[in-house]
Amino acid sequence: MELKSVFENSGVIPVRYTCDGGNISPKLIIEDIPKEAKTLTIIAEDRDAPIRVWVHWVIFNIPADVRVIEENCIPEGSIQGINDFGENNYRGPCPDPGRVHRYEFHLYAVSKVLNIESCSKKADVERVQVGCVVARALLSGEYSR
Numbered sequence: 001m002e003l004k005s006v007f008e009n010s011g012v013i014p015v016r017y018t019c020d021g022g023n024i025s026p027k028l029i030i031e032d033i034p035k036e037a038k039t040l041t042i043i044a045e046d047r048d049a050p051i052r053v054w055v056h057w058v059i060f061n062i063p064a065d066v067r068v069i070e071e072n073c074i075p076e077g078s079i080q081g082i083n084d085f086g087e088n089n090y091r092g093p094c095p096d097p098g099r100v101h102r103y104e105f106h107l108y109a110v111s112k113v114l115n116i117e118s119c120s121k122k123a124d125v126e127r128v129q130v131g132c133v134v135a136r137a138l139l140s141g142e143y144s145r
Helices: 122-128
Strands: 002-005 028-031 039-046 054-063 100-110 133-144
Touching: 002 100, 002 133, 039 122, 054 100, 054 122
Parallel strands: none
Antiparallel strands: 002 028, 039 054, 039 100, 100 133
């Protein structure tokens, strides 16, 4: 399984997808989803946040037949969980000025529909999908201000 976007893996995330631009989710392209997958999960996080890994986006129960998630869109039937800003949406990179941060988009192919609510956080999603992840992919990017 592979996750791609408008930026290269390990490349620079365009300003449009950050707090300095439109603060909208980037277009994502998903390839080679295993046939065992019933749903997909994406968790986007800042690996270089000062205190701990900071979650920018949690989206789960993405239908397994979705191959493209358009910019600033949520596939029908998907559920956005709570990010570390306390919101049910995508919040783009916004590091302290002068620092480069790594942002990771984790993609999981899951063999079941997750029976949890939109008030769920990253830990809730990870707990419920334990033992049901049939494939993983990672897309990373960097951003600095």
